[in-house]
Amino acid sequence: MSAKRWNVYLSGEIHSDWREQIRLGVEQAGLPVDLTGPITDHAASDECGVAILGPEETRAWTDHKGASVNAIRTRTLIEAADVVVVRFGDKYRQWNAAFDAGYASALGKPIVTLHDESIGHALKEVDAAALAVAERPEQVVQILDYAITGRL
Amino acid sequence: MSAKRWNVYLSGEIHSDWREQIRLGVEQAGLPVDLTGPITDHAASDECGVAILGPEETRAWTDHKGASVNAIRTRTLIEAADVVVVRFGDKYRQWNAAFDAGYASALGKPIVTLHDESIGHALKEVDAAALAVAERPEQVVQILDYAITGRL
């Protein structure tokens, strides 16, 4: 009945096109959804701190500066989100994705996780904090479609 | 004096047309009100979890998945609401309606209950947390009209 736009933050994996699939799905369904997420350019994300604020001699401080600058974006957008989707791929440790899930959980945000069943056991604490556990991006679109319009 | 739109969540009974009556009343009164509420298609509401996320062998997990997916919608919209109206019919246990009332109460939302006087005793704790106890949908419209415009 209302014209509310839904703000959905897409956290996690940056090595596959799942965000694009969700974007296309949301668009095709004509959903009133604004998608946000982290900067997904890996190199930029790693180097933003030193690129803007000056070089560091160690990887540790380079990382600290970069992660802090990225946090300006991620914290702001997660706090503004209605729903947080967290994607885990089958590679890398992706601790930032799990961190985002914990952060969103403590803020009381509805969480949807998105990952292969094969890594479900390792993700059990994260999944237990989620309202839906999806395996494919189109399921995320269907969840948003149902939550917003009631369509199945 | 201001142009504020009021966001009113309509929780509870899905077997009568009370939401439609309120919608019509609000429209006829020309009130700046956005009405929201749960998905009211009973079958969709029951099956949404398994329809999207895959089948379950037991009713219990089917329900768990469905109720969790519905919570993505209901929590988001209740938290966005200025006022929460909770309707109890004379059939079914409607524990979700009472749950929503408790949830809204802890968030400090103004609550209006809507039910026959005949079930008032069973609802006394819920009514005691409400700012108004109405029996008919038009009273809800009148409350919104008065609260927003001062008209009686």
Add this chain to the structure above:
Amino acid sequence: MSAKRWNVYLSGEIHSDWREQIRLGVEQAGLPVDLTGPITDHAASDECGVAILGPEETRAWTDHKGASVNAIRTRTLIEAADVVVVRFGDKYRQWNAAFDAGYASALGKPIVTLHDESIGHALKEVDAAALAVAERPEQVVQILDYAITGRL
């Protein structure tokens, strides 16, 4: 620099035209301010509960119903306010005005009180919780003008 509109709630006395004076002042100064406040029709405010929800045999329950219905409006608008102005006249006990001031204070809202110096001693706890103590409506307009535009 920004185009923010300021939401200002005008609480308290309903027997003089101070709200109208502030409204005119804000308009003449062209300030981006939305003014809100309680229903100021005394009779409607007293009778709204029973008029909508049915008669009561005692004044106490008539008052309880009415005050509760009014609270739907006042709580919602105070929580939405950026600034709360609380006016005390020289008549009546106006406990609702002091209640609103305490409510706004606990929510961390900036408070401006508006009253004659002659009742300042009785209002010392309320004034001590305020960021400004004004005596005349035009001072409230000047405060808003300065806070928003920097003009003196």
Add this chain to the structure above:
Amino acid sequence: MSAKRWNVYLSGEIHSDWREQIRLGVEQAGLPVDLTGPITDHAASDECGVAILGPEETRAWTDHKGASVNAIRTRTLIEAADVVVVRFGDKYRQWNAAFDAGYASALGKPIVTLHDESIGHALKEVDAAALAVAERPEQVVQILDYAITGRL
């Protein structure tokens, strides 16, 4: 490692001895648990308002006074609880139990529900907000024992 005492609120059904069973179980297990709950004397709970604050002519106001006085206890103790257990029996509507569950959920309290599987479908929204769904009081004791000591 720590000597923390756990504060567990037992909400809901007052017509069976489930609270006593949990109390005994907790005692036998030697758990550092303080159990709290509502007043379980049905007549006292219904009449406390008018007994203390004076009689009312209608059931509705008798109920309002009573439920409000009971809320002084229940709100205070739920907010002080680490864990909230909510019991649903097979009789009565028990809307206050579901209300408490919603209230506890919005406060972010861990919830354990306790009820027969036969009413699980009707309770699906409440169960979906719980971290455990138990059928027998001894399971609640086992959950507390495990959560506090790690014993299985």
Add this chain to the structure above:
Amino acid sequence: MSAKRWNVYLSGEIHSDWREQIRLGVEQAGLPVDLTGPITDHAASDECGVAILGPEETRAWTDHKGASVNAIRTRTLIEAADVVVVRFGDKYRQWNAAFDAGYASALGKPIVTLHDESIGHALKEVDAAALAVAERPEQVVQILDYAITGRL
């Protein structure tokens, strides 16, 4: 079942012995209650600011300093309270009592008001925010006794 002590703040009138009556009643009933409240020595309360922090030439700043110093106590103790009792006598404006009620209400504290029925209409907004409206101190003791022990 638990050994919780209840923290009850007694706000308002300082010209009758109602606090002493409640203290005696609580003691006789053996309730686990800690009573707190404002400084009730009127002269000290008015002069504490200038007595400690230096004299002022105007009543207004004397009041400001005094009310601010008193707020160190009252805010701290209200925020620590489980229940707030607010007493209104038949004399003076007692805006600080109404302010405390509003402050406690926004913090979600259970409120009990205590006043003659004769001033009930003027207090309707405050009473509507309370969970009990008492006329005599022994009723407050009875409410605490019931809320804590279930005795009627």
Add this chain to the structure above:
Amino acid sequence: MSAKRWNVYLSGEIHSDWREQIRLGVEQAGLPVDLTGPITDHAASDECGVAILGPEETRAWTDHKGASVNAIRTRTLIEAADVVVVRFGDKYRQWNAAFDAGYASALGKPIVTLHDESIGHALKEVDAAALAVAERPEQVVQILDYAITGRL
């Protein structure tokens, strides 16, 4: 992906043109940023209290009135901000800037500090609460550009 506008509060030094540099940089980069900040007219900021609310005989109360009126603006805008930039120049004590940083930090706002390296040691507690420590206004623009668009 979304059209979110970012609200950035610029706190601190008022004796150089750093706000104007950031404003120009944001404009040239075409960023969806609304910049806010305190009143930067030093004389107006000092005198606003007495100019509007009447003269005081002492500097202390003149300052108290003025700082309180300014707080109406600064608190409101800091609470509305997504990001708070705090600039420290090499002159004056600028305790208000450090106060704003502490205030923003407790609210969980992302903070960027802006100051010469030469005063970094004295600012170490403030910098440790920041997500970025910049030395030049264009770095602040670059941070906003990266955080919003991902451009480096």
Add this chain to the structure above:
Amino acid sequence: MSAKRWNVYLSGEIHSDWREQIRLGVEQAGLPVDLTGPITDHAASDECGVAILGPEETRAWTDHKGASVNAIRTRTLIEAADVVVVRFGDKYRQWNAAFDAGYASALGKPIVTLHDESIGHALKEVDAAALAVAERPEQVVQILDYAITGRL
């Protein structure tokens, strides 16, 4: 000066004796610290849900039940903690540790991470949210010792 006891939650890796090392260090230093943490018996932690609440046919629901029961403990203890230490080992994905870090961060808890420098890059977002990044358990003890007593 005060006798405050510090509540420190030890999250993460359960395959080495780091908790025991911290416990011994805290004991030897005589610090007023209560250490808490998750259940570290891996098998019990995996099976607690089905052991208490009944078997499941799939690993996914076994995990869901278990992780939810564990969350009763972990959420309660993290919210009660003054400081949260999060340990990452060099094996396993340990997403629950990163989840806990995010959860603690959103609650505003001071975080100390504990891990080898070799995994620092993968943990950069988690480390950036921490107030200290340690490599060895004795450093955690030294941090607690310094934070509590000022000893270096």
Add this chain to the structure above:
Amino acid sequence: MSAKRWNVYLSGEIHSDWREQIRLGVEQAGLPVDLTGPITDHAASDECGVAILGPEETRAWTDHKGASVNAIRTRTLIEAADVVVVRFGDKYRQWNAAFDAGYASALGKPIVTLHDESIGHALKEVDAAALAVAERPEQVVQILDYAITGRL
């Protein structure tokens, strides 16, 4: 009437014996006060980060590590405080003191500032957020004595 102990955090200047004076005064008055504060050993406070977590090549990162470790203590103790006293001496910039004041203010803690009148103008924003502005340590003791016992 109650036996509450008051938790008072003493922030700011570490180059005079004001904390000791307050400690002695509180002791002589027999007040139920627990005093807390930052580590006041300047060298330890500066070096704690690198002493525990390893050396840095730059002053900036040495400071960052140290200030972050100190924040584990200061944040924890400020959040646990009932009242925050902030002392400004006549030397150094003491930005950390002003930061603490802002932090405490956003948390709603009652603040007492302590400084010479001569620096009052520079501190006007900080003082305006305080409930008392004292010049001498014994005034702080008197404020605590009055707030706790009512003695003048």
